[in-house]
Amino acid sequence: MKPGSIAVVGAAETTKLGKIPDMSVIGLHADAALNAMADAGLKPSDIDGVATAGASPVETAHYLGITPTWVDGTSVGGCSFMLHVRHAAAAINEGLCKTVLITHGESGRSRVGAGGFGRSPSSLMGQFEMPYGVTSPPTMFTVPVLRYLKARGYTEEDLAMVSVIQREWAAKNPRASFKDPITVDDVLNSPMIAWPFRMLMCCLVTDGGGALILTSRERAKDFPKKPVYIIGTGESVETPMVSQMVDFTTSKAFRVSGKKAFDEAGITPKDVDHLMIYDAFAHLPLYGLEDLGFCAPGEAGAFIRERNTAPGGKLPLNTNGGGLSYMHSGMYGMYALQESVRQMRGIAPAQAQGAKIAVSHGVGGMFAASGTIIFTNQD
Amino acid sequence: MDRTLPQPTPETQHFWDGCAAGELRLQRCVDCREAYFPPRPLCPKCGSRAVEVFPASGKASLYSYVINHRPRPDMGTAPHSIAVVALEEGPRMMTNIVDCPQTPEALQLDMPLKVTFQNFGAITLPFFKPAEA
Numbered sequence: 309m310k311p312g313s314i315a316v317v318g319a320a321e322t323t324k325l326g327k328i329p330d331m332s333v334i335g336l337h338a339d340a341a342l343n344a345m346a347d348a349g350l351k352p353s354d355i356d357g358v359a360t361a362g363a364s365p366v367e368t369a370h371y372l373g374i375t376p377t378w379v380d381g382t383s384v385g386g387c388s389f390m391l392h393v394r395h396a397a398a399a400i401n402e403g404l405c406k407t408v409l410i411t412h413g414e415s416g417r418s419r420v421g422a423g424g425f426g427r428s429p430s431s432l433m434g435q436f437e438m439p440y441g442v443t444s445p446p447t448m449f450t451v452p453v454l455r456y457l458k459a460r461g462y463t464e465e466d467l468a469m470v471s472v473i474q475r476e477w478a479a480k481n482p483r484a485s486f487k488d489p490i491t492v493d494d495v496l497n498s499p500m501i502a503w504p505f506r507m508l509m510c511c512l513v514t515d516g517g518g519a520l521i522l523t524s525r526e527r528a529k530d531f532p533k534k535p536v537y538i539i540g541t542g543e544s545v546e547t548p549m550v551s552q553m554v555d556f557t558t559s560k561a562f563r564v565s566g567k568k569a570f571d572e573a574g575i576t577p578k579d580v581d582h583l584m585i586y587d588a589f590a591h592l593p594l595y596g597l598e599d600l601g602f603c604a605p606g607e608a609g610a611f612i613r614e615r616n617t618a619p620g621g622k623l624p625l626n627t628n629g630g631g632l633s634y635m636h637s638g639m640y641g642m643y644a645l646q647e648s649v650r651q652m653r654g655i656a657p658a659q660a661q662g663a664k665i666a667v668s669h670g671v672g673g674m675f676a677a678s679g680t681i682i683f684t685n686q687d
Numbered sequence: 688m689d690r691t692l693p694q695p696t697p698e699t700q701h702f703w704d705g706c707a708a709g710e711l712r713l714q715r716c717v718d719c720r721e722a723y724f725p726p727r728p729l730c731p732k733c734g735s736r737a738v739e740v741f742p743a744s745g746k747a748s749l750y751s752y753v754i755n756h757r758p759r760p761d762m763g764t765a766p767h768s769i770a771v772v773a774l775e776e777g778p779r780m781m782t783n784i785v786d787c788p789q790t791p792e793a794l795q796l797d798m799p800l801k802v803t804f805q806n807f808g809a810i811t812l813p814f815f816k817p818a819e820a
């Protein structure tokens with residue numbers, strides 16, 4: 309895309325986050341969508357493009373009473389919404405639609421109107437991973453990590469420190485699920501889930517949703533909120549089976565997606581004021597810092613330990629508290645994007661003062677997919 | 688509870704037939720010689736359809752793992768490894784490390800392993816155990 313040609317003009321999360329037993333999945337999509345439309349001063353009849361993951365875009369369009377001329381149902385896991393932003397930017401620039409609504413809703417905790425998590429026993433994952441006892445992300449996403457720790461010289465303490473510092477950010481956020489301070493010892497003494505992962509290194513499971521509205525730069529100036537411009541986008545996929553990652557110490561999808569986005573924006577990591585790295589588990593910010601080029605391989609552990617990403621540090625990271633402490637409905641990418649937009653609007657609970665460029669980097673599946681979006685608040 | 692078992696497809700049947708016969712079968716490309724896993728009727732390196740099945744040595748090393756402390760109901764109640772091993776021929780595969788304590792002390796990265804098979808009725812699954820065991 310041409311940097312800055314597309315803007316976010318509406319952004320909102322569901323009215324409630326956390327435990328929402330009185331709303332189904334599609335109800336969460338709709339609540340977030342209506343909140344985003346109110347933010348942008350729009351009605352459903354003003355929307356002509358719809359994208360979503362999990363639910364079908366047919367379902368969300370019909371439920372909200374939208375007649376789109378463009379839809380995208382790309383569903384590659386928690387970063388799907390980064391891919392929707394990228395695809396929507398291309399579609400708007402191509403003239404396929406003018407105003408795109410991207411929705412997310414998930415009843416991760418209450419499971420109201422939610423589908424199952426099953427894999428067909430005839431899929432490659434069903435044949436070559438499921439028989440060995442993998443259950444859900446805590447036993448799959450974690451599998452590469454012992455190799456990564458050994459290759460980089462990182463320790464359990466380095467993983468724990470990620471959780472500790474993200475909790476410091478969460479303490480500043482009234483909507484965060486967990487706000488009480490924790491120490492490295494607290495993390496390392498929390499219940500064992502799957503060695504080397506303790507409970508406090510794993511994300512929350514909550515209910516919630518979010519929605520974004522995008523339009524062209526020209527039209528964006530007519531909306532009530534100051535536009536947040538999109539200047540770089542990237543996406544890629546690697547493998548549906550974590551056991552088949554080409555290298556357990558780096559995500560190919562992260563590298564490809566990140567490079568595309570940074571090249572498109574014409575920036576380097578030094579130019580970034582605020583960073584979101586999808587943290588379903590404590591190792592992901594370490595991989596992300598390395599694979600996006602913020603740290604050389606082996607330096608991310610010390611970078612976090614030395615408080616560069618903590619409150620007061622030079623690179624505020626996961627300032628909403630992240631999937632580890634803020635919320636994680638299942639497909640967290642939407643919440644990373646929401647925090648980037650809040651930071652660019654200058655309204656985040658833990659605002660990075662003067663931030664001009666924000667990067668939102670997502671993962672889908674277990675290192676299966678990735679999407680990267682770079683925002684600016686500068687005209 | 689019955690063990691969760693794979694359902695073979697035409698493209699993977701040779702692998703499961705091999706396990707039933709006590710043989711770990713991989714594939715390799717006739718054109719570029721790449722050995723690969725999981726099974727498929729094309730070379731993932733060059734796209735050639737000219738591929739062949741061959742028996743692997745069964746030798747491997749421990750590449751990475753977790754010890755799941757919340758086993759799935761069909762996996763029993765004790766913590767168990769979920770591992771990825773590097774086969775001598777190059778490809779990696781997920782498995783459980785068996786015939787040794789399921790502890791970080793006993794499960795050292797890069798330790799030599801060898802394949803072993805266990806029958807579950809219609810399906811025989813490959814596992815790996817310490818090479819000296």
Ligand SMILES: [Zn+2]
Pocket residue numbers: 716717718719720721730731732733734735
């Ligand atoms: Zn080949």
